Amino acid sequence: MNTIPRLSLSAAALLLAAASLGAPLHAEEIGSVSTVFKMLGPNDKIVVEAFDDPKVPGVTCYLSRAKTGGIKGGVGLAEDTSDAAIACRQVGPIRIDGKLKDGDVVFQKDTSLLFKTLQVVRFHDRKRNVLVYLVYSDRIIEGSPKNSVSAVAIEKNWMP
Template sequence: MRAAKGLGGLLLALPLWVGAEEIGQVSTVFKWVGPNDRIVVEAFDDPKVDGVTCYLSRAKTGGVKGGLGLAEDRAEASIACRQVGPIRFAAELKDGEEVFKERTSLVFKTMQVVRFFDRKRNTLVYLVYSDRVIEGSPQNAVTAIPILPWPARP
């Protein structure tokens, strides 16, 4: 039983696998030891909506703790999602469905992107926010994509 609990705790400590691609980064605070604090820009495609790519910018903590993956990243993030091709739904969409999630501390804090479908306006809405096991953050950002016909290429 103890071994199972220990293995469960170890699995919680591992970073979540995410399908985000780093586009670039800038340093914000110089650190003498370990990586600098920085802002990272990442891109990921919506797994259930072909033709949509989201760009997420967020703070990453540097220093010794940040370099070892032990630091807690800040809750601030910005998101911009864009139609990059014809939009096709690969599966049925559920409001508030998670499309991206990444751990921003060793165990308790995550940054998430969820999707909503505004049927009345035929628009996809993406919300990024950070949460913790005990207490989340009200800081968030939102972006919307009206579903438009994609021009055919010659």
């Protein structure tokens, strides 16, 4: 009987790993500001992070998100709120190799110990030649309607 739960946990871990293939495992922290002072543990913060689109060289996204502090936040047990904003920019020549799938996950970050994830997905507006990035939070049972969007025009002759 002990092997059944272990197999289920292993299967769940494999599914989670497969779901995050192609998405950056981490973002580079650019900076943060404290929003709420906590007597014990770190303060609540807004964190600004940057990540490059893994399938579109030349695009970097900047993500600001809430990070819960306190004792639970300090040990990784707190659930972060669904508040996030995104701004994506062309930082070099854009090269799209192959076809982009609309709704591809380009970034994921767990925002609670279990079941809540902050995600960035990409869409290609072919009519306007624009890449659209959407950040939102989801949960296995119920997600949040809070979201933010950014668009990057694909310039043919990009100059720094």
